[in-house]
Amino acid sequence: MSPGSDGRSADTRGELNRPRETLLAITDYRLAFDSFDGTAQVLDGVSLQLAAGETLGIVGETGCGKSVLARSLLRLNPAPPARVVSGSIQFEGTDILTLSEREMRRLRGRRIAMVFQDPVSYLNPLLAIGPQMTDALRGQHAAAREAQPSRAEARARAAALLASVGLAEPERLLASHPHQLSGGMRQRVLIAMALAGNPALLVADEPTTALDVTVQAQVLALIAGLVRDRGLALLLISHDLGVIAASCARVAVMYAGTIVEEAATATLLRGPRHPYAQGLLAAVPDLDRPDHRPRGIAGSIPNLLRPPPGCRFHPRCALATERCRVEKPLLRQVAPGHNVACHHA
Amino acid sequence: MNLTFLFDRVMVAYVARRLALAGVMLFGLVCLTFVIANVAPSDPAALAAGPDAGHSQIEQARREYGLDKPLPEQFLRYVGDLAQGEFGRSVATGRSVGRDLARYFPATLELCLVAMSIGLLVGIPLGMLSALFKDRWLDHLTRIFAVSGIALPPFWFGLLLQLGFATWLGWLPTSGRLGVATEPPEPITGMLLLDSLLRGDPALFAESAGYIILPAVVLSLPCLASILRVNRSEMVECLRADYITAARAHGTVPWRLVAVHALKNAMLPTLAIIGLRWGWMMSSTVLVETVFDWPGTGLYAVSSAIAGDFKPVMGVTLIVGLNFMLANLVVDLLYGALDPRLRDA
Numbered sequence: 287m288s289p290g291s292d293g294r295s296a297d298t299r300g301e302l303n304r305p306r307e308t309l310l311a312i313t314d315y316r317l318a319f320d321s322f323d324g325t326a327q328v329l330d331g332v333s334l335q336l337a338a339g340e341t342l343g344i345v346g347e348t349g350c351g352k353s354v355l356a357r358s359l360l361r362l363n364p365a366p367p368a369r370v371v372s373g374s375i376q377f378e379g380t381d382i383l384t385l386s387e388r389e390m391r392r393l394r395g396r397r398i399a400m401v402f403q404d405p406v407s408y409l410n411p412l413l414a415i416g417p418q419m420t421d422a423l424r425g426q427h428a429a430a431r432e433a434q435p436s437r438a439e440a441r442a443r444a445a446a447l448l449a450s451v452g453l454a455e456p457e458r459l460l461a462s463h464p465h466q467l468s469g470g471m472r473q474r475v476l477i478a479m480a481l482a483g484n485p486a487l488l489v490a491d492e493p494t495t496a497l498d499v500t501v502q503a504q505v506l507a508l509i510a511g512l513v514r515d516r517g518l519a520l521l522l523i524s525h526d527l528g529v530i531a532a533s534c535a536r537v538a539v540m541y542a543g544t545i546v547e548e549a550a551t552a553t554l555l556r557g558p559r560h561p562y563a564q565g566l567l568a569a570v571p572d573l574d575r576p577d578h579r580p581r582g583i584a585g586s587i588p589n590l591l592r593p594p595p596g597c598r599f600h601p602r603c604a605l606a607t608e609r610c611r612v613e614k615p616l617l618r619q620v621a622p623g624h625n626v627a628c629h630h631a
Numbered sequence: 632m633n634l635t636f637l638f639d640r641v642m643v644a645y646v647a648r649r650l651a652l653a654g655v656m657l658f659g660l661v662c663l664t665f666v667i668a669n670v671a672p673s674d675p676a677a678l679a680a681g682p683d684a685g686h687s688q689i690e691q692a693r694r695e696y697g698l699d700k701p702l703p704e705q706f707l708r709y710v711g712d713l714a715q716g717e718f719g720r721s722v723a724t725g726r727s728v729g730r731d732l733a734r735y736f737p738a739t740l741e742l743c744l745v746a747m748s749i750g751l752l753v754g755i756p757l758g759m760l761s762a763l764f765k766d767r768w769l770d771h772l773t774r775i776f777a778v779s780g781i782a783l784p785p786f787w788f789g790l791l792l793q794l795g796f797a798t799w800l801g802w803l804p805t806s807g808r809l810g811v812a813t814e815p816p817e818p819i820t821g822m823l824l825l826d827s828l829l830r831g832d833p834a835l836f837a838e839s840a841g842y843i844i845l846p847a848v849v850l851s852l853p854c855l856a857s858i859l860r861v862n863r864s865e866m867v868e869c870l871r872a873d874y875i876t877a878a879r880a881h882g883t884v885p886w887r888l889v890a891v892h893a894l895k896n897a898m899l900p901t902l903a904i905i906g907l908r909w910g911w912m913m914s915s916t917v918l919v920e921t922v923f924d925w926p927g928t929g930l931y932a933v934s935s936a937i938a939g940d941f942k943p944v945m946g947v948t949l950i951v952g953l954n955f956m957l958a959n960l961v962v963d964l965l966y967g968a969l970d971p972r973l974r975d976a
Contacts, residue, residue, distance in 0.1 A: 357876075360880050362876055362879065362880055364871075391882065391884075394879065394880055394881070394882045395880065395881045395882030396882065399880070399881070400877075400880040400881075402873065402876075402877055402880075404873070407872070407873040407874065408873045408874055408876070408877040409874055409877070410874040410878065410892050410895075410896070411874070411896070411970075411971075411972060412895045412896055412969060412970060412971065413891075413892065413895065414971075417891075418878065418892075421878065421883045421884075421887055421891070421892070422878065422881035422882045422883050423882075424884075425881075425882040425883040425884040425887065426881075426882035428884050429882060429884070463971040463972070465971065465972050465975070466971075466975070476877070479877075479881045480880075480881065482881065482882075483881075483882060
């Protein structure tokens with residue numbers, strides 16, 4: 287896979303996706319974590335939209351809140367300490383923040399599914415793959431108040447799911463325990479579990495970070511294939527721009543709990559407008575120009591217990607002015623489909 | 632729970648090795664009890680000859696019991712007898728210690744089994760509930776209960792229960808295994824609850840249950856308390872684990888998350904404390920059996936020790952030690968049944 291061809295294919299996919307109906311709309315979502323030291327404003331007014339079948343990447347440093355955002359979609363952040371301050375997350379027309387836990391369970395796995403970062407810790411070490419999958423399948427039926435499939439039926443469906451993600455000998459796998467599988471196999475198992483309920487939205491939180499480079503490419507290709515074949519919408523979280531460029535039509539850059547820039551992937555890679563996004567791209571080494579040295583962004587991410595006033599990026603920004611220190615920049619459109627939250631963009 | 636691994640060739644070798652090790656430990660225990668019995672400041676020959684015996688009668692008793700032989704020879708004879716299942720003779724009563732143990736041990740075993748059942752059936756669910764309602768009133772309540780369970784001296788608590796349930800309320804008998812008027816059945820296992828069931832005698836079952844409940848509750852309390860606390864803290868950890876988040880995201884129903892996915896993981900450390908508590912329980916029946924006049928090995932050991940009669944004390948010590956070793960072995964095997972990673976190691 288060369289980055290150039292992927293950039294183009296992602297672009298055309300983006301064009302195809304645009305007219306579809308909105309699946310997910312996050313509006314001014316604020317989430318705080320309460321602790322003994324005070325309240326951390328982990329997500330500070332996040333707004334995002336995702337159409338059915340669309341692919342969106344979220345890129346940002348560790349601690350910028352991207353995983354917390356991903357978990358918010360399934361309401362998996364433990365509360366307390368997590369506390370929703372304001373905003374809404376509309377999924378298929380309903381605000382999931384207002385749903386009861388029982389109603390929320392009908393969405394988990396069925397409408398929204400999640401693939402996690404480290405397949406070692408996200409699979410139960412003491413249970414065989416079979417019961418882990420059938421429990422999820424039967425649980426989804428129970429939440430939807432449908433007749434539960436028998437254990438044998440659920441097992442047959444689990445085996446078919448394992449086969450559909452390219453795993454050989456699914457029957458033997460069902461009887462295996464996680465420690466008997468390789469990292470790539472475990473991640474495929476987790477992806478198969480996520481597909482069990484035939485969801486409309488797949489949230490993938492750093493799905494390849496814990497894997498070997500060769501396996502990374504296979505897993506990304508698998509996810510891309512599933513998205514294409516099943517018409518899934520994909521929200522892919524990563525700190526790796528390369529991973530997102532390879533699988534997502536659009537990308538949002540996150541910094542300290544806010545979206546600072548959002549655009550078609552190719553557009554953002556060619557011409558980032560936000561100083562942070564520019565810094566992020568400048569930090570990527572360019573193999574075609576060995577003399578070009580990657581530059582890091584000076585400073586470090588702010589303490590979210592006491593975030594800087596105004597633009598959260600201003601202490602590290604070369605362009606910062608008095609206005610940036612006082613007024614928080616809102617996401618505004620600078621070109622069709624290209625939004626930036628910066629006073630200077 | 633999968634127990635087929637027990638018949639594995641590797642497993643058989645492992646069990647054989649553990650049993651051999653237990654044999655070595657048992658020999659050490661035999662040596663230790665022998666030394667302690669012989670350094671204790673009491674003369675078994677004088678005891679055997681009776682309080683009014685003259686010097687020559689004492690010497691005659693000494694020869695009769697072989698106590699005039701050099702210590703190494705006495706030791707060899709003792710070990711030789713033990714190897715044939717012969718624990719020697721009580722010098723006070725002249726009865727075979729082995730036969731005495733066969734009569735008293737089932738009573739103690741029955742008491743411990745009932746007490747451990749109470750500990751497990753109450754301790755594990757309460758531990759789970761405390762973890763689910765961590766830092767809420769239920770958790771505080773079980774914490775107070777557990778701390779007092781460990782801190783209350785059993786003889787004091789036993790007397791309190793006797794006062795309350797036997798003297799004031801008159802619901803339960805004060806002490807003993809059966810009423811004086813009741814003819815104990817011809818023993819099958821020697822455990823009254825089990826024998827009455829085997830003989831199909833519900834009235835006898837109810838009567839012996841009434842007698843066993845108070846001593847079993849007192850004996851179970853420290854065990855219950857530590858099972859509760861360990862299970863609670865392990866459950867708190869496991870409920871936070873990534874694999875629980877993932878199983879929730881995939882749609883597994885809450886009760887299975889708690890009672891299967893998390894509990895299985897929490898049971899590993901809980902099992903260790905159960906094994907230890909079982910060992911301690913056997914040796915701590917002394918106080919409870921004394922308070923409740925329960926005719927078990929604890930009472931037998933105490934009355935023999937007071938009389939300076941050491942063969943029974945040595946016999947009881949061996950039984951208690953053997954029980955401890957067996958408990959450890961069973962716990963190790965259960966670990967294997969619970970944790971597939973250990974089976975493959």
